[in-house]
Amino acid sequence: MEFSQQQHYSPHTPAQASVSRLMLNVMLALIPGIVAYIIFFGWGVLVNIVLASFFALLAESLVLAIRQRPVFTTLLDGSALLTGILLALALPSHTAWWVIAVGVIFAIIIAKQLYGGLGLNPFNPAMTGYVVLLISFPLEMTRWNPPLELAEQSLSLFEAFRYSFSGYLPPSMDLDMISLATPLDIARERVDMGMNLSVIRSEYSIFSNLSGIGTEWINGAFLAGGLWLLIRRLIDWRIPASLLLAMLIISGVFWFINPEQYLSPLFHLFAGATMLGAFFIATDPVTASTTPTGRLIFGVGCGLLIYIIRSWGGYPDGVAFAVLLMNLSAPLIDHFSQPRITGYINPKNQKERKP
Amino acid sequence: MARLHTFPGGLKLEGHKTISTGQPILKAGIPERLFVPLNQHIGSPAECTVEKGEHVLKSQMIGSVTDYVAVPVHAPSSGTVIDIQKFPAAHASGLPNDVVIIEPDGKDEWLERKPLPDITELDPSELRNMIRCAGIVGLGGAAFPTFIKLNPVGRQISTLILNGAECEPYISCDDMLMRERPHEIIDGAKIMRHALNAGKVIIAIEENKPEAIDSLQALADDLDWLDIQSIPVIYPTGGERQLVKVLTGKDVPSQGLPLDLDLVVSNVATAAAVHRALDHQQPLISRIITVTGSGVRSPRNIEALIGTPMSDLIDLAGGYTEDADRLIMGGPMMGITLKTDATPVVKASNCLLVQTPADHATEAITRPCIRCGECVKVCPVKLLPQQLYWFSQSKNLEGLQTHNLFDCIECGCCSVVCPSHIPLVQYFRYGKSEIWKKEQETVKSDRARERTEARIQRLERVKAEKKALHAARAKKNAAGADRKKEIQAAVARTKAKKAESTSSTENPDT
Numbered sequence: 001m002e003f004s005q006q007q008h009y010s011p012h013t014p015a016q017a018s019v020s021r022l023m024l025n026v027m028l029a030l031i032p033g034i035v036a037y038i039i040f041f042g043w044g045v046l047v048n049i050v051l052a053s054f055f056a057l058l059a060e061s062l063v064l065a066i067r068q069r070p071v072f073t074t075l076l077d078g079s080a081l082l083t084g085i086l087l088a089l090a091l092p093s094h095t096a097w098w099v100i101a102v103g104v105i106f107a108i109i110i111a112k113q114l115y116g117g118l119g120l121n122p123f124n125p126a127m128t129g130y131v132v133l134l135i136s137f138p139l140e141m142t143r144w145n146p147p148l149e150l151a152e153q154s155l156s157l158f159e160a161f162r163y164s165f166s167g168y169l170p171p172s173m174d175l176d177m178i179s180l181a182t183p184l185d186i187a188r189e190r191v192d193m194g195m196n197l198s199v200i201r202s203e204y205s206i207f208s209n210l211s212g213i214g215t216e217w218i219n220g221a222f223l224a225g226g227l228w229l230l231i232r233r234l235i236d237w238r239i240p241a242s243l244l245l246a247m248l249i250i251s252g253v254f255w256f257i258n259p260e261q262y263l264s265p266l267f268h269l270f271a272g273a274t275m276l277g278a279f280f281i282a283t284d285p286v287t288a289s290t291t292p293t294g295r296l297i298f299g300v301g302c303g304l305l306i307y308i309i310r311s312w313g314g315y316p317d318g319v320a321f322a323v324l325l326m327n328l329s330a331p332l333i334d335h336f337s338q339p340r341i342t343g344y345i346n347p348k349n350q351k352e353r354k355p
Numbered sequence: 356m357a358r359l360h361t362f363p364g365g366l367k368l369e370g371h372k373t374i375s376t377g378q379p380i381l382k383a384g385i386p387e388r389l390f391v392p393l394n395q396h397i398g399s400p401a402e403c404t405v406e407k408g409e410h411v412l413k414s415q416m417i418g419s420v421t422d423y424v425a426v427p428v429h430a431p432s433s434g435t436v437i438d439i440q441k442f443p444a445a446h447a448s449g450l451p452n453d454v455v456i457i458e459p460d461g462k463d464e465w466l467e468r469k470p471l472p473d474i475t476e477l478d479p480s481e482l483r484n485m486i487r488c489a490g491i492v493g494l495g496g497a498a499f500p501t502f503i504k505l506n507p508v509g510r511q512i513s514t515l516i517l518n519g520a521e522c523e524p525y526i527s528c529d530d531m532l533m534r535e536r537p538h539e540i541i542d543g544a545k546i547m548r549h550a551l552n553a554g555k556v557i558i559a560i561e562e563n564k565p566e567a568i569d570s571l572q573a574l575a576d577d578l579d580w581l582d583i584q585s586i587p588v589i590y591p592t593g594g595e596r597q598l599v600k601v602l603t604g605k606d607v608p609s610q611g612l613p614l615d616l617d618l619v620v621s622n623v624a625t626a627a628a629v630h631r632a633l634d635h636q637q638p639l640i641s642r643i644i645t646v647t648g649s650g651v652r653s654p655r656n657i658e659a660l661i662g663t664p665m666s667d668l669i670d671l672a673g674g675y676t677e678d679a680d681r682l683i684m685g686g687p688m689m690g691i692t693l694k695t696d697a698t699p700v701v702k703a704s705n706c707l708l709v710q711t712p713a714d715h716a717t718e719a720i721t722r723p724c725i726r727c728g729e730c731v732k733v734c735p736v737k738l739l740p741q742q743l744y745w746f747s748q749s750k751n752l753e754g755l756q757t758h759n760l761f762d763c764i765e766c767g768c769c770s771v772v773c774p775s776h777i778p779l780v781q782y783f784r785y786g787k788s789e790i791w792k793k794e795q796e797t798v799k800s801d802r803a804r805e806r807t808e809a810r811i812q813r814l815e816r817v818k819a820e821k822k823a824l825h826a827a828r829a830k831k832n833a834a835g836a837d838r839k840k841e842i843q844a845a846v847a848r849t850k851a852k853k854a855e856s857t858s859s860t861e862n863p864d865t
Contacts, residue, residue, distance in 0.1 A: 119723035
């Protein structure tokens with residue numbers, strides 16, 4: 001019997017994993033965090049996700065069509081959708097549609113496709129889009145709505161959509177009601193003004209025992225999703241573990257020195273975008289370090305930078321900048337963290353070994 | 356039991372071995388025609404020593420060798436050489452190869468066999484020579500000439516490791532050999548141990564072969580130099596380096612051999628072949644091959660003569676199923692596809708795997724590398740497959756070499772786990788061949804440059820010589836011209852003198 005004249009190459013096995021499945025699982029792992037977000041902060045985040053996903057798929061399709069690449073099969077890899085969702089999760093709950101559009105389109109077209117698309121972008125697209133927005137529209141990007149528990153009134157799903165498109169709020173609400181500072185912001189600003197943390201935390205109702213109302217639960221939910229990814233071995237443990245450990249240690253040291261001026265380690269771990277960043281953003285394999293040791297260094301770098309930017313910077317959170325700065329260093333880290341192969345012989349000793 | 360170690364990476368794969376171990380080894384008969392390739396292993400091919408039409412006896416040498424890395428080829432049965440022609444080989448290249456075609460006479464008549472003296476009284480080098488003359492190569496798949504491995508080159512070999520791990524899915528020929536013919540392996544081990552002057556022999560077997568372990572253990576109990584060691588099931592623990600690591604905890608040096616650690620690793624089937632060669636004077640003319648996969652109806656192990664067409668084995672295994680679509684020599688991880696089942700069994704054929712579409716990933720789309728690092732996790736050599744992939748893609752040969760491409764054992768673990776379905780191993784083979792090509796080109800261009808330089812020198816030398824010659828000649832000519840002038844002058848003078856005298860005599864009238 002004759003068989004295919006085409007040469008097939010080993011291994012001859014069915015595919016075990018796929019990029020699409022990996023991305024899908026990461027999206028599934030985000031669900032607990034998203035649900036917690038909706039429970040504590042209202043429907044806004046869902047509006048963001050829907051709009052960001054739409055613009056992400058649109059931008060990706062457009063560029064793929066221009067680049068004459070297969071549009072549908074490439075969209076199925078899920079990377080564009082994930083970028084959209086991650087960017088949406090970084091935005092304040094009630095963000096105007098055009099802000100989302102600018103961020104997502106920048107993320108997909110400039111930060112990803114112009115470099116060659118999936119796998120070739122040096123910077124995390126979602127975080128690049130977020131930073132562009134933060135720098136371009138600082139006002140829009142720092143209007144955080146309060147947790148529902150503290151709000152006198154909140155927007156329904158329909159109202160949230162309407163607000164995003166038209167800026168229209170129900171007559172009983174004004175903009176101030178949905179533009180507050182985050183616990184991290186309040187803590188940093190008030191400490192800079194010379195207040196003690198214990199006073200700040202008792203004065204502002206937005207703080208909870210652990211960190212901020214709602215944010216602790218959202219972080220907890222993202223942590224749960226991240227652990228699920230770890231258990232299923234879909235992400236490497238090194239980056240999240242080293243990131244969180246580095247944050248824990250550096251915040252612990254400063255907190256030990258002066259707990260009235262520096263937030264506690266647990267506050268840092270469960271505030272802002274810590275868990276989202278540790279498990280879902282810093283772990284983006286394309287832009288992170290790739291070697292085992294390199295990933296540890298990468299995680300430590302991210303953790304330290306997040307703390308530094310939070311404590312002494314002027315932005316609501318440090319995750320995006322920390323990740324981007326470490327993206328920048330990843331090639332260098334990789335270069336110097338090549339593992340030694342088995343049976344490695346130091347070239348200096350090689351002559352002695354072989355007579 | 357000795358303490359075992361682990362090697363980095365590796366994969367737990369589904370074995371699929373029991374489908375072919377249900378029935379005992381079947382001895383295939385003599386086929387209608389035998390196609391015996393002269394090139395069956397690494398190194399130089401054998402040179403044909405028979406002619407068309409010649410009658411050969413079973414075990415008669417039909418291909419002889421002169422180079423070191425080579426072993427002879429023998430007639431698997433008695434019969435007539437009907438042709439010597441090019442035939443597609445069971446090799447990744449699929450390139451045609453010289454094949455001796457024998458029409459067996461059915462008598463299976465042996466060449467006269469002389470009884471050998473006691474093995475233990477033979478000199479190791481004599482033993483090695485006999486093993487070479489019997490055409491024995493490693494039967495684990497790589498088919499490296501065994502006599503070279505059995506040369507300790509001045510080292511004191513502590514342990515001979517016989518590899519019965521058989522870690523690749525589907526393959527069960529070593530398992531069946533160990534179950535059914537343990538004495539052959541142990542007798543072979545005795546001979547190899549003597550040739551190497553080795554202290555101990557360890558037979559390493561994956562835990563998933565309890566029958567094999569028991570059957571060998573029953574014979575090993577009385578032998579103090581022999582250990583039967585069961586090892587955990589993880590692919591590729593049957594790789595030479597990985598096995599050494601598991602058993603001793605030591606790393607074979609990069610670019611080195613187990614010999615550097617005073618160890619020699621050989622396959623269990625090779626040991627059995629050594630026993631047959633020296634105790635029964637049977638050269639390597641048959642081997643056990645697993646015919647298996649979801650593409651054959653009745654998978655089993657078959658002992659076939661070298662040169663038997665694969666199609667005969669398929670028939671013995673019940674024939675193809677309807678959806679059989681891929682024929683592989685070797686296992687699913689490292690095997691090569693065959694274009695036709697007319698390909699003959701060679702010394703390296705340990706398995707004939709017939710697959711159906713569900714067994715392989717033909718439909719999977721290759722996506723861009725997302726640097727997830729799964730390949731790094733499973734690499735048993737601790738390479739960075741994804742970096743090698745980038746280098747390979749951009750033909751960065753230097754990068755490939757500094758990232759130790761040549762330490763890649765092509766086990767295929769990285770390709771299996773890649774979520775983007777990138778045929779990584781294929782890229783690495785390509786990278787290796789590019790480097791070899793470039794090295795050859797460098798050798799060639801060096802030679803060409805030397806030649807050009809030599810030519811320029813020669814031309815200059817010739818030119819200089821010519822110039823010198825011309826100069827000498829010119830000088831000579833110049834000298835010659837002076838002489839001429841002198842002669843002419845002399846002639847002129849005499850003429851003038853003559854004229855004077857004649858004029859005074861010839862003109863009396865004036």
